[in-house]
Every structure is written in structure tokens, then in C-alpha cells.
Amino acid sequence: MSLAQIRIILVEPTGPLNVGSVARVMKNMGLQQLILVNPHCDPFGKEARLMAVHALNILEQVQQVGSLPEALQGCQQTIATTARPRSLSTPLETPRQALPWLLNSNLPSALIFGPEDRGLSNEELNYAQRFLCIPASPVYPSLNLAQSVAICAYELYQASKIPLEFSSDSSTKLASFDVLEGYYHHLEAVLLKMGYLFPHTAKAKMEKLRRLYNHSNLSAEEVALLRGILGQINFIWQHLPDNYSRKS
């Protein structure tokens, strides 16, 4: 149970003051890994350094990557933050409900924050297994990015100090981001081939299937089981006559 394995990922941040403030509160709360996806500001500039104060080491170790999947490489458990309910079948949780889960194992995990002006897109949300929304007044629910990180970092720090009630060995077997992505690509290919998906509907249906399996906390062994079924469907396929055509 350690804060060190948790990545704080900011997608396309635009405010250097925010990035500096995030670095400071991360250090305040024992977090170390800050990853910026395609930042629209300079994380090493004067403004960011001004706000970071004694957390310059967090800024200096910032990783900058070009895409969210790159930032999530190797992650076992991912939570995305969102400002408002969307058309998600997975329920929104409070920071206090969701965040202790990231401390469940000593494997890499991530907490993702969207850009200041728009938050995370549906496509970006699809990379997460759980969704967090900071409770706020309906009159003005839009929090500043660095304030949102502060609240989550504070909850993580508190959770790290409390012995967890649930067993840790179930989570150590959780399928990693890469294993899950491999399954989704395999599933999409098979479903397209068998005529369940069509190119123009594939995206929407795959989003639903991703959400279904993302909130299932699949183990690597379970993913292997599901891929075995896909393999058998492929095997059947080879026995289909040439004149087989898709369901219309």
C-alpha cells in the first residue's frame, strides 16, 4: 500500500499556475509521479515554478507523453475524474468511495484529470475502470483543476494512512491496461468478422463493451478465458463456406 505507485495524469493542461499548484499539493500529500499528456503550457516555466514552491523536484521529474494510452502503459487500476454525469452506465463515485481502491496493491495505478475547459472526453473516460466526481454545489460545480487534484490527493493521503479492509490478493491478479487493450482489439476484430459489428456501428458498441468489462475488475486469467472463447469462434469461422454472408 503505497502512494508512490500512483500516477497523477493531467490531459492537455493549459495553465502553468495549475501545473505548479498540482506539483506542490502532490508533494504535500506524498505523491511523486506527475504525467502530462500533450500539455499546452510550459511545466518548467516561471509561473509553474512559482506555484510549486518547494516541489520543484516533482516538476523536474514530470513525464510528458503524446497520448493517454502512453501515460497508462502498465497500469492496473485507473480512475477518471469527471465534472458531471454523462451517459455512462458505470456509476459516479465520490473521491472517498473510489480512491482507496488505487492503493489496493503495489502495482502501478492512475488518476486522470481532463483539460481545464472541457474535462475528459468520452473516449478518454473509456480507458478507466472507475469514475469519480467531486461533490459540489449545483450552482457552480466546476472546480479549478489544481483544487480538484488537491482534494483527491488529500483523500489518497488519508486513505494511505488507514489500514484497508479488503484483501489485497484479489487485486494483485487484476489484468493490466495492456492485457485489457489486447482483449478489446481481439474482441472487436472477431465481432466485425462475424457480422455482429459493422464498421459504422463498431465504435458505439465497443464503447459499451469496454465499459462493461472495465467495471468488471477482470483478472489476467479471466481475460485469457474470454480470449479462449474468441479463439474458438475464429476456429469455427475457418469452416464456414465461402458463400457465407453477413446478417443484414
Added chain:
Amino acid sequence: MSLAQIRIILVEPTGPLNVGSVARVMKNMGLQQLILVNPHCDPFGKEARLMAVHALNILEQVQQVGSLPEALQGCQQTIATTARPRSLSTPLETPRQALPWLLNSNLPSALIFGPEDRGLSNEELNYAQRFLCIPASPVYPSLNLAQSVAICAYELYQASKIPLEFSSDSSTKLASFDVLEGYYHHLEAVLLKMGYLFPHTAKAKMEKLRRLYNHSNLSAEEVALLRGILGQINFIWQHLPDNYSRKS
């Protein structure tokens, strides 16, 4: 139990960005009364307004007073924040322990924050009944003023809302026992037919698949999605030649 009667008091704040950020997060969390004791910055200037965004009304209603006792006039319950243990006989509490007390009555109450550089003096602390310290890493325990207010405002908002509204409707959408059983029978039949399961191994593999889907919290809609895929596999089956035989 109302947030409206809680005063947020900043003693001698020096950063206009901080004052603006405090106004924003106060409005986010349903707080309305901001009092500045002898401020060393302009709460109506460009920088404060920039950070307040849609909370300009909080800034415009700011009260400026010359001393802490003036700010506390009429208050029944007062909590002071402090960054580190001092020679206080009263113990330090966490925000979660101390803050619900401010909501205990509908009488005026206050939460006091010290200046950015030095925190509250012992004399200032003496005006409070309880003392709050935000848990933080001993490596760098000094939080930014606006971040400290954000964390406390978030705790106050949560304390005012218990029980929380989140994730109450998720359970109503969960697939019922019958719907899940229907799916498991359908799945077993299709997997047997396509040669993934064999009668003598079916039980053990189906147990694994049941466990996988049982811990997935599937909605009825998601079960329908999965049954759609099974339907399409059945459809393919009809096109197999008579001499198709199972994978051995």
C-alpha cells in the same frame, strides 16, 4: 444544518490569486461569507477576479475588517487551522473530525486561516474552540492557502450532504437473478454447440465464467448486449457445413 452561516476568515492574506481561488472553491462548495482581516492584497483586483471565474459575487460581497475579533462578532463556534502542533493544550483534529461541528446549529460559526507565510499566531489561535490540521507528508507539510481552504470547504460540503446522493440509482439498473441465469444458460448452450465447452468440462469452466460475470455488476442492458453476441454466433452456426466437427 446549513453552509450559509459559516464564515471563512482569512487573516492578512497576501496573494490575490489565493483570494480569488478561495472565492471560487467557496462557491463550488456552497459557502458564501468571505471575511478578510487586514488583507495585504486587493480582493477586487484583476488577479483575484481572474481566479474567481464565476464566483465574482463572493468577491464583491467580501467583508474587510481590521481585526480577528471583529470578524468573529456573533460567532458561536470557531475552528482555527494550523500547520503544525504548537504549545496547545487542546488537541489537533483532522478536517473530517472537526468540521461537522460547525454545521451543528444554525448559528453563525467560523473557520479561520492564517497568512500564507506564517500561519495563525498563538494569540489568534486563542479565539478558537477547536484546532484543525490538514494531514500531510512530513517531507513537505506546508499547503498553499487556497488548497487548504479547498480541502476544508470540500469536507464541509460533504458533511452538509450526508447521506450522499451518489450511486443510489446504479443498483436499480442491475440485472436481476433471473436475467443473469437466463444469460448463463444461453452462454453454456452456445459454448457447448461451438465446441468451446465439452460436457465433461462444462461445469468447471461455467463456474469461472459465472464468477467473472457475477462480480461485474452487469446491468440488464449489458446482459442484452452480451446475448446479442450469442445470437450472432448461433446465426453463424446455421451456415456451417454438415461435416464441421469440433476442435479436438
